[in-house]
Amino acid sequence: MAFSRIYSDPLSRSIFKKFLVMLCSLLTSLYLLHCLTERCSSMPIPVKASSQVAGFFAAELDDLRSLRRKRLLQKWTTVSKQGSNRKSADAKHTFEFSWFDDADTGQVFYGPEPQVDRDYSENRELSRDVQLSLDDIVSLKRLSPRFMVNTVSTGKLSPLGEGTKKLPQALIIGVKKGGTRALLEFLRVHPDIRAVGAEPHFFDRNYENGLEWYRELMPKTLEGQITMEKTPSYFVTREAPARISAMSRDTKLIVVVRDPVTRAISDYTQTLSKKPDIPTFESLTFKNRTTGLIDTSWSAIQIGIYAKHLDNWLQYFPMDQILFVSGECLISDPAGELGRVQDFLGLKRIITDKHFYFNQTKGFPCLKKAEGSSKPHCLGKTKGRTHPNIHPEVVQRLRDFYRPFNMKFYQMTGRIFGWND
Numbered sequence: 001m002a003f004s005r006i007y008s009d010p011l012s013r014s015i016f017k018k019f020l021v022m023l024c025s026l027l028t029s030l031y032l033l034h035c036l037t038e039r040c041s042s043m044p045i046p047v048k049a050s051s052q053v054a055g056f057f058a059a060e061l062d063d064l065r066s067l068r069r070k071r072l073l074q075k076w077t078t079v080s081k082q083g084s085n086r087k088s089a090d091a092k093h094t095f096e097f098s099w100f101d102d103a104d105t106g107q108v109f110y111g112p113e114p115q116v117d118r119d120y121s122e123n124r125e126l127s128r129d130v131q132l133s134l135d136d137i138v139s140l141k142r143l144s145p146r147f148m149v150n151t152v153s154t155g156k157l158s159p160l161g162e163g164t165k166k167l168p169q170a171l172i173i174g175v176k177k178g179g180t181r182a183l184l185e186f187l188r189v190h191p192d193i194r195a196v197g198a199e200p201h202f203f204d205r206n207y208e209n210g211l212e213w214y215r216e217l218m219p220k221t222l223e224g225q226i227t228m229e230k231t232p233s234y235f236v237t238r239e240a241p242a243r244i245s246a247m248s249r250d251t252k253l254i255v256v257v258r259d260p261v262t263r264a265i266s267d268y269t270q271t272l273s274k275k276p277d278i279p280t281f282e283s284l285t286f287k288n289r290t291t292g293l294i295d296t297s298w299s300a301i302q303i304g305i306y307a308k309h310l311d312n313w314l315q316y317f318p319m320d321q322i323l324f325v326s327g328e329c330l331i332s333d334p335a336g337e338l339g340r341v342q343d344f345l346g347l348k349r350i351i352t353d354k355h356f357y358f359n360q361t362k363g364f365p366c367l368k369k370a371e372g373s374s375k376p377h378c379l380g381k382t383k384g385r386t387h388p389n390i391h392p393e394v395v396q397r398l399r400d401f402y403r404p405f406n407m408k409f410y411q412m413t414g415r416i417f418g419w420n421d
């Protein structure tokens with residue numbers, strides 16, 4: 001009834017129509033709004049989108065990490081190479097490669113040991129960087145940490161203990177009974193020196209065996225380490241300079257010299273210990289005791305004519321490639337002589353006073369810790385023997401004999417060894 005009344009009244013009908021239009025437009029707006037909302041919700045969700053982007057960046061990040069690792073390794077290898085090259089050029093700018101533990105991380109690794117000098121912070125920072133990159137590599141490549149050694153020193157992955165056998169770059173060529181064993185034992189304490197224990201006698205007795213035979217005798221060394229050997233008879237072997245020069249003209253030569261008179265007595269004492277029935281020192285010294293003519297053909301005398309032997313070496317090597325160590329100073333001041341030798345070899349002065357103590361029983365300086373050991377170490381019984389008493393007249397005659405040769409030797413070497421006092 002009300003409905004028919006609205007349609008019958010024209011005013012009411014018009015209001016009703018307007019109301020219907022408004023309702024329709026409202027419903028349409030609501031519908032459109034609904035559609036709009038639906039559409040937005042069907043767009044890719046932000047989370048999905050960000051995971052794709054993150055995936056892309058993660059790959060980039062991985063690349064960057066590996067790039068950083070590569071750069072760090074490159075930096076390490078370059079610096080370690082520079083370090084070893086600089087060793088020979090400038091002893092003050094060297095890295096000491098050795099095992100050490102980082103106090104901060106407690107990790108043990110091989111590298112340039114932090115030094116308490118101006119290089120300290122630089123080396124330490126570098127060590128940390130490399131340690132990180134190596135940790136990464138070890139875990140990424142599932143390598144055993146033992147592979148780390150050569151990775152660090154050579155930039156190549158190779159097992160611990162590996163290195164290569166090289167021909168010696170430095171030789172202790174003499175003199176017999178000069179103190180050559182003491183010098184070699186002391187030098188072996190240095191981490192950048194690797195030496196053969198026994199005397200190879202290659203350039204005098206075993207030359208026919210060839211250089212490959214000789215190389216095989218050498219210990220393995222890592223980059224930057226010096227290979228050494230000592231054979232005191234080289235100094236008096238006529239062919240030795242030419243042969244050593246043929247191996248390498250750059251070979252560094254070290255000669256430990258000692259007062260030729262005490263050296264001769266020491267030499268004789270050694271022979272006497274092996275052959276107790278040999279003639280006396282006095283009788284072997286002279287060709288003719290009455291005339292006082294010295295028997296220079298006796299090797300014990302012959303070896304001490306240093307100037308003559310040195311002349312032969314100077315035909316093949318320049319003077320600055322030969323270092324003369326005082327056998328006397330090696331006993332009274334081992335650290336001082338070792339300092340000179342380390343400088344000559346282009347090595348950092350690692351062997352110092354702290355490495356020695358004077359052993360009262362032995363009567364000689366000994367090492368507080370020998371190479372590869374934590375125990376004190378003196379040379380064996382064959383070093384520092386008691387010499388027989390030689391007639392003072394004979395000693396004086398020998399002093400007179402050697403004087404001009406000694407003077408010549410001082411002149412040639414530029415060092416006064418003080419044997420004529």
Ligand SMILES: Nc1ncnc2c1ncn2[C@@H]1O[C@H](COP(=O)(O)OS(=O)(=O)O)[C@@H](OP(=O)(O)O)[C@H]1O
Nearest residue numbers: 176177178179180181182266364365379383384385
């Ligand atoms: N620290 C220490 N300990 C023991 N001995 C020492 C030391 N430093 C030098 N010397 C002297 O070295 C002498 C032996 O020299 P060499 O080693 O060259 O002898 S050899 O040629 O190898 O046989 C040896 O000679 P002798 O005393 O005549 O036995 C020692 O005087």
